[in-house]
Amino acid sequence: MPDNLLLDNGQGVIDPDTYFETNSPPSNLNEYDEKTSEFVKYHGARGTPVVLITSGGTMVPLENQTVRFIDNFSAGTRGAVSAEKFLENGYAVIFMHRQFSLQPYSRHYTHSANGFLDYMTLNEEGKIEVDAKYAPSMTETLVKYNKARNNNMLLLVDFVTLSDYLFKLKSFTRIMATLGRSAMYYLAAAVSDFFIPVEKMAEHKIQSRDGALTLTLDQVPKFLKPLVSVWASNGLIVSFKLETDGNLLVPKARQALEKYGHQIVIGNMLSTRKKTVTFITQDSERVMSLDQEELDKDVEIESKIVPELIRYHRAWINHGTLDV
């Protein structure tokens, strides 16, 4: 371990309840709780399966009046693409994403080399139009997007900070619990492992002087534990493990399954996450990859991940187990 990273194993980790007691909920929580309740009630009545997708990275402030923060790398591609695939397969989607991260459908036009206006042009009458070279595929995408919105199949909820994320995750999963086994939880967000407790945080912008800055971060409580055992006990819970060291991938995924008792971990490597993932369940382990032909055709691996998860979910709904 490099000399700038020290792990103080003397110090324990607070439990989730303590975290919620010592942090305040986001101001828009009630508003989103209501939307989520309505959405869940609507689809519960129709027997539509509902998936909660978390997507993008959480931000951890280093200062109370935040100028600096620690962030996790995630454009939100996995979550945004997966949301489209779930929608195509008849799922209602609660898309809980980092503000301004990639969103289903619009992802094709944001975070690209093109700026917003580069897709537009002025016609002879000087009226704005979508540039002809983008119009056909954009029309297709808009049709799908409108279908999802008009049929009330897609609920968009955003978060920014770690605490924002955790309060919403707890609240939404408990609301979804009423759906029992027909709820799926697809936890693709890149959630911080470390944070600075409010009481230890600098009130004002950290001043730089000659010298080094030492930050001590506490470990984030393990929220998967109450999520699996209490908040969402009946749903199918899928978590992700992102690693850069291939040797750690499966062991750490297994560790998570044993520790939290949920059903599926999808392991992926930072460098190959767009073409290879590993499905790890209590008693199986399966690598899923795109072959060269699929890569050449720009097939997205989520188009294989999601149908596979839906198969698992059917088994879960019908039998309360994955292996049938």
Add this chain to the structure above:
Amino acid sequence: MPDNLLLDNGQGVIDPDTYFETNSPPSNLNEYDEKTSEFVKYHGARGTPVVLITSGGTMVPLENQTVRFIDNFSAGTRGAVSAEKFLENGYAVIFMHRQFSLQPYSRHYTHSANGFLDYMTLNEEGKIEVDAKYAPSMTETLVKYNKARNNNMLLLVDFVTLSDYLFKLKSFTRIMATLGRSAMYYLAAAVSDFFIPVEKMAEHKIQSRDGALTLTLDQVPKFLKPLVSVWASNGLIVSFKLETDGNLLVPKARQALEKYGHQIVIGNMLSTRKKTVTFITQDSERVMSLDQEELDKDVEIESKIVPELIRYHRAWINHGTLDV
């Protein structure tokens, strides 16, 4: 100072040269150098004043294969709005911005509650169109954007990490130095004060265990010094100071002017930065604010900042001093 923040004053700060020797330049530096040289040559020949605007925050990786990083809060609003005002005033603009931060003109449609596709609609023939309620103002904006692009008045360059930013800043300012006093440097980017030197960085994703994580960050070298004294010695250099503690604003701005010997610091507070700024020069100090009427009309303070800077720049070009 809270107990999680320790400043080790025993350790010094490396100088900029050492930084450049121990870090590698971004892969796209040569490509952007060429574009910048052409742009500068083009406008130099026409006597058009050129401003380099830096905008958005720099990212500091905590790991070599980056999963986590420290970031600075900045959507890039100040830089993006200012770019529009400089263009309206006949300046050629090199807009050096954090990837996916706000950009001139397109800023009106990104980072909003609307996603990309929410601006679009399908007409009777099922053809995609810009929604009628956005079309008029979007047309206006597109006209301005096209004018800037078609007249070669706007060069967009992006960066992500601190080192990406610093290598480009050094290279571009040296290229612009050929313009002498008719070059302005408008350094609005939120640049990290601390970083982890490559050799001290964790190779793989930092593993979380029970316990706290301690990160030791070195202070970023003071690049304004060589920028002012060597890279861009003849241009008008405007730097920004963002603070959350009002008592520190002017003293720290004065400190910067004395330390680096440039011409103007624009001080702003995190909470009021969109309606009040303070211009600090070697021998003057001036608060500039929007009154309630202007705020109600959504006047942007950059529409006051930029013309004021242009007045200063004229004096600088004609007399090599700000006070005439």
